[in-house]
Amino acid sequence: MSSAGRTASQTIAAFRTGETNARDLAEQTLAAITARDGAIGAFLHVDREDASQQAERLDERRRSGQSLGLLAGLPVAIKDVLCTRGQPTTCGSRMLKDFKPPYDAHVIERLRAADALLIGRTNLDEFAMGSSSENSAFQQTKNPWDATRTPGGSSSGSAACVAARMTPVSLGSDTGGSIRQPAGLCGIMGLKPTYGRVSRYGLVAYASSLDQIGPFATDVAGAALLLEAISGHDPRDSTSVNRPVPAYSQSVDQPLAGLKIGVPREHFAEGLEPEVASVVRGALDVYKSLGAELRDVDLPHSKYSIAAYYLIAPSEASSNLSRYDGIHYGHRTEAFKSMAELYAGSRGEGFGPEVKRRIMLGTYALSAGYYDQYYVKALKVRRLIRQDFDNAFADVDIIAGPVTPTPAFKLGELVDDPLAMYLSDIYTISANLAGIPGASIPCGFSKTGLPIGLQLQAPPFEEERLLRAARMFERATDWHLQTPPLS
Amino acid sequence: MSYDVIIGLEVHVQLQTQTKIFCGCSTAFNPDQPNVQTCPVCLGLPGALPVLNGKAFWLAVKTALALNCEIAPFTKWDRKQYFYPDLPKGYQISQYDLPFSHDGHVDVVTESGGERHVRILRAHLEEDAGKNLHDESGRGRDSQVDLNRAGTPLVEIVTEPDMRTAEEARRFLEELRLLLTYLEVSDCNMQEGSLRCDANVNLHVHQPDGGKVATPIVEVKNLNSFRFTEQAILHEVERQWEEFQRTGKTIKDAPKSTRGFDPGRGVTYPMREKEEAADYRYFPDPDLVPVTVTPADVARVRAEMCETPISRRQRFQTDYQLSAYDAAVLVDQGREVAEYFETVARAAGDGKQAANWITQDVLRELNDRQLTIATFPIPAPVLADLLGRVHRKELTLKSAREVFAALLESGEPANIEQIGQVIAEKGLAIVQDAGAIDAAIAQVIAANPKPVADFKSGKAQAAGALIGQVMKLVKGADPQGVRERLLEQLKSLP
Numbered sequence: 006m007s008s009a010g011r012t013a014s015q016t017i018a019a020f021r022t023g024e025t026n027a028r029d030l031a032e033q034t035l036a037a038i039t040a041r042d043g044a045i046g047a048f049l050h051v052d053r054e055d056a057s058q059q060a061e062r063l064d065e066r067r068r069s070g071q072s073l074g075l076l077a078g079l080p081v082a083i084k085d086v087l088c089t090r091g092q093p094t095t096c097g098s099r100m101l102k103d104f105k106p107p108y109d110a111h112v113i114e115r116l117r118a119a120d121a122l123l124i125g126r127t128n129l130d131e132f133a134m135g136s137s138s139e140n141s142a143f144q145q146t147k148n149p150w151d152a153t154r155t156p157g158g159s160s161s162g163s164a165a166c167v168a169a170r171m172t173p174v175s176l177g178s179d180t181g182g183s184i185r186q187p188a189g190l191c192g193i194m195g196l197k198p199t200y201g202r203v204s205r206y207g208l209v210a211y212a213s214s215l216d217q218i219g220p221f222a223t224d225v226a227g228a229a230l231l232l233e234a235i236s237g238h239d240p241r242d243s244t245s246v247n248r249p250v251p252a253y254s255q256s257v258d259q260p261l262a263g264l265k266i267g268v269p270r271e272h273f274a275e276g277l278e279p280e281v282a283s284v285v286r287g288a289l290d291v292y293k294s295l296g297a298e299l300r301d302v303d304l305p306h307s308k309y310s311i312a313a314y315y316l317i318a319p320s321e322a323s324s325n326l327s328r329y330d331g332i333h334y335g336h337r338t339e340a341f342k343s344m345a346e347l348y349a350g351s352r353g354e355g356f357g358p359e360v361k362r363r364i365m366l367g368t369y370a371l372s373a374g375y376y377d378q379y380y381v382k383a384l385k386v387r388r389l390i391r392q393d394f395d396n397a398f399a400d401v402d403i404i405a406g407p408v409t410p411t412p413a414f415k416l417g418e419l420v421d422d423p424l425a426m427y428l429s430d431i432y433t434i435s436a437n438l439a440g441i442p443g444a445s446i447p448c449g450f451s452k453t454g455l456p457i458g459l460q461l462q463a464p465p466f467e468e469e470r471l472l473r474a475a476r477m478f479e480r481a482t483d484w485h486l487q488t489p490p491l492s
Numbered sequence: 493m494s495y496d497v498i499i500g501l502e503v504h505v506q507l508q509t510q511t512k513i514f515c516g517c518s519t520a521f522n523p524d525q526p527n528v529q530t531c532p533v534c535l536g537l538p539g540a541l542p543v544l545n546g547k548a549f550w551l552a553v554k555t556a557l558a559l560n561c562e563i564a565p566f567t568k569w570d571r572k573q574y575f576y577p578d579l580p581k582g583y584q585i586s587q588y589d590l591p592f593s594h595d596g597h598v599d600v601v602t603e604s605g606g607e608r609h610v611r612i613l614r615a616h617l618e619e620d621a622g623k624n625l626h627d628e629s630g631r632g633r634d635s636q637v638d639l640n641r642a643g644t645p646l647v648e649i650v651t652e653p654d655m656r657t658a659e660e661a662r663r664f665l666e667e668l669r670l671l672l673t674y675l676e677v678s679d680c681n682m683q684e685g686s687l688r689c690d691a692n693v694n695l696h697v698h699q700p701d702g703g704k705v706a707t708p709i710v711e712v713k714n715l716n717s718f719r720f721t722e723q724a725i726l727h728e729v730e731r732q733w734e735e736f737q738r739t740g741k742t743i744k745d746a747p748k749s750t751r752g753f754d755p756g757r758g759v760t761y762p763m764r765e766k767e768e769a770a771d772y773r774y775f776p777d778p779d780l781v782p783v784t785v786t787p788a789d790v791a792r793v794r795a796e797m798c799e800t801p802i803s804r805r806q807r808f809q810t811d812y813q814l815s816a817y818d819a820a821v822l823v824d825q826g827r828e829v830a831e832y833f834e835t836v837a838r839a840a841g842d843g844k845q846a847a848n849w850i851t852q853d854v855l856r857e858l859n860d861r862q863l864t865i866a867t868f869p870i871p872a873p874v875l876a877d878l879l880g881r882v883h884r885k886e887l888t889l890k891s892a893r894e895v896f897a898a899l900l901e902s903g904e905p906a907n908i909e910q911i912g913q914v915i916a917e918k919g920l921a922i923v924q925d926a927g928a929i930d931a932a933i934a935q936v937i938a939a940n941p942k943p944v945a946d947f948k949s950g951k952a953q954a955a956g957a958l959i960g961q962v963m964k965l966v967k968g969a970d971p972q973g974v975r976e977r978l979l980e981q982l983k984s985l986p
């Protein structure tokens with residue numbers, strides 16, 4: 006079996022048992038990328054030589070009898086927003102076209118320590134801002150189920166490369182839904198952990214208080230493995246939480262007895278396509294048939310989540326992106342006469358329109374005279390949204406609903422309508438505002454054959470519960486076994 | 493018309509930490525090799541995150557306690573945003589609405605002996621920026637940025653506008669430096685930029701109707717010496733008074749402007765100002781968690797604090813019966829001199845004597861020889877031994893000075909044995925042999941009939957010449973003892 010068809014657990018097992026070696030795993034992965042990525046456009050950068058060297062070192066380690074890490078032999082693709090020493094880290098932006106960080110992100114260190122094979126850098130919406138891959142400065146990634154459609158965003162490449170079975174797993178980042186939305190649109194598993202569960206050190210910041218790194222996988226076990234490898238305290242990120250990491254990969258197969266699932270009324274209201282609603286309802290029925298109890302829950306402030314998000318995230322982004330000024334590194338304009346022209350020219354040329362739009366939104370929201378009216382108010386709403394979840398979780402173990410209001414839309418369809426684009430994150434954003442974990446699992450298809458995702462959300466640090474609930478569903482269905490035509 | 497001068501200061505003090513405030517890079521002063529004390533965090537590289545240096549924080553709390561400030565139980569970090577090449581992230585991590593301390597005071601004694609109570613509005617922590625290096629040859633147009641200093645911990649101390657003269661402002665800074673160096677929270681090295689000051693100055697002009705009119709406030713930026721601060725304020729007062737008389741402009745016409753100080757010409761000059769007021773768009777830094785400080789934390793820091801200069805001045809007066817002036821001279825020399833004094837005073841058993849020697853002889857020698865107390869060749873126990881001998885009347889004051897000079901001359905660090913050696917070599921020991929002294933007195937009386945007769949006829953000062961002659965005959969005699977015996981014998985003459 007080629008590595009391209011294996012799940013993460015199967016790949017690791019094949020390597021551990023000696024059925025295959027890391028060099029073959031790397032080569033099969035590189036071959037799959039060569040064969041398929043022309044049609045998908047998931048990868049921005051693949052350093053074949055580096056991948057081969059990693060594989061050789063790993064084979065050597067196995068030969069010499071050294072102990073092997075949790076992910077030994079597993080090819081992982083990385084969203085191009087995570088710093089990797091000596092590899093381009095472009096964030097999908099002209100601004101960082103030639104930037105190679107001198108250091109590894111915490112999660113990259115963890116992957117290396119777990120003996121994973123870092124296989125390449127995947128496309129994204131510029132600085133993780135967007136929902137369709139159309140904001141990437143370099144290329145558009147296509148949905149493996151239908152190349153005329155978006156794979157979602159901003160972790161577009163990471164979702165598409167797993168959906169197209171080029172790698173069994175990948176890493177993305179999720180600020181308002183950037184893992185769950187593309188996972189839903191591409192028909193794979195995607196998980197955004199609790200804020201603080203995974204260190205953000207080395208993740209190029211979009212909105213620091215919302216960003217969280219998480220896994221994509223073809224199955225729940227793969228996500229559990231990757232999450233287990235990257236979680237845990239990092240003293241270099243003061244928002245990283247010092248709590249023990251459960252062995253997610255060990256517990257994932259244990260079904261949850263007496264599971265109470267909350268169904269938020271607000272997630273089945275106006276704006277949800279009937280087709281998506283009925284597929285998601287069908288998924289909830291599957292849970293019912295497995296013995297879970299469904300209860301209606303209320304998230305009364307969820308209607309403000311988009312508004313709060315588009316004040317908080319751009320405010321933080323306007324600040325986080327100030328460092329790209331043409332002075333120290335990154336793009337610098339050629340023509341300038343003064344310092345102000347150097348800044349304006351470099352930023353004007355380096356950033357794309359969506360990034361500029363959000364910087365301007367944030368600059369406005371933080372400016373004197375508007376701060377209380379916008380930013381402070383948004384923080385208050387954020388607290389209320391968190392309270393809604395706390396109240397709901399007093400009654401239920403898991404909250405379930407749609408990931409997106411529609412299946413994958415056509416590339417180009419919403420480019421000129423940013424507000425409509427923003428609505429594709431309407432069900433995912435509140436988890437980031439509340440800091441809770443959320444996952445998307447494949448739960449069916451539209452009539453036109455596009456995947457539809459089911460979102461599961463859990464209380465803070467209950468990723469174990471989330472994964473076990475996801476696996477219960479996966480075991481009872483075969484949606485995750487469907488592979489797209491471009492695979 | 494007359495006016496009051498209103499002065500408030502904003503002082504930036506660099507904390508004496510080994511590492512920067514949000515990363516592990518060294519804070520050593522390194523003017524020669526740019527950008528060698530940097531890492532992804534202080535360079536502001538994409539993805540790098542700050543983590544608070546606990547030592548810097550507790551050092552800052554110590555600083556604030558020394559300024560009699562209240563310590564906030566909850567404090568957070570804010571971003572102050574502006575574009576400048578020496579600011580790598582495009583924002584400075586600082587504290588805005590919830591500084592870690594507030595409402596303190598420092599009492600300053602002026603040279604005339606007056607006292608000024610200066611209130612501290614707040615002290616907050618922030619990171620320093622880097623440094624822009626411009627090509628000053630006039631040929632090239634390259635500017636370079638050195639980020640060695642970026643991320644160095646600074647405490648910004650903001651006073652209320654409580655100072656009324658340039659001298660008070662200078663004395664405030666001197667007292668502040670003394671306080672912070674005593675506590676070892678900062679080296680306050682102004683050449684290396686460890687202590688920098690902005691002065692806010694304006695005038696309140698008395699009106700004929702009894703009211704007052706304020707002139708526009710001027711902030712004089714980046715004053716890096718006590719003298720420049722005083723000079724800049726003096727100039728600014730003169731300039732504002734002249735301008736007010738000429739234009740009548742008040743704070744209502746222009747609330748505030750920024751000026752620099754040219755030490756060469758002794759004048760302030762206008763700095764380029766932005767068209768609009770700066771909007772720093774402060775907001776809480778989402779990368780840093782807030783800090784909570786418990787009363788137990790404050791108690792722990794307080795327990796680690798040494799005596800402040802103010803309480804030491806008072807204690808020296810009560811413990812050693814020093815004048816306020818002598819106590820201030822000793823304490824104001826810095827912690828090491830004060831501790832040198834205290835060692836000598838205790839061991840010699842004579843605080844007054846120790847103060848005299850140190851404020852006069854020792855400080856003079858330090859000054860003449862360009863030494864610090866740490867490099868002074870006579871350690872405190874040696875001086876204490878010498879003064880102890882004087883105190884026990886084993887040595888005259890004059891002889892002690894001779895020993896002191898001899899110990900200094902060797903250039904090597906002196907030890908106690910050397911005192912005995914010098915006394916022996918120079919024969920400086922006080923002669924306790926009453927017989928020898930009496931014999932010398934008899935000899936002198938016999939040889940000097942004229943002064944003896946003068947004394948007997950009531951000219952008391954004639955005894956002086958006789959004492960001198962006796963002292964010449966008996967080296968090391970105690971002049972007081974000689975005087976007493978001589979007068980006794982003269983009186984007993986018929």
Ligand SMILES: [Zn+2]
Nearest residue numbers: 515517531534
């Ligand atoms: Zn550093």
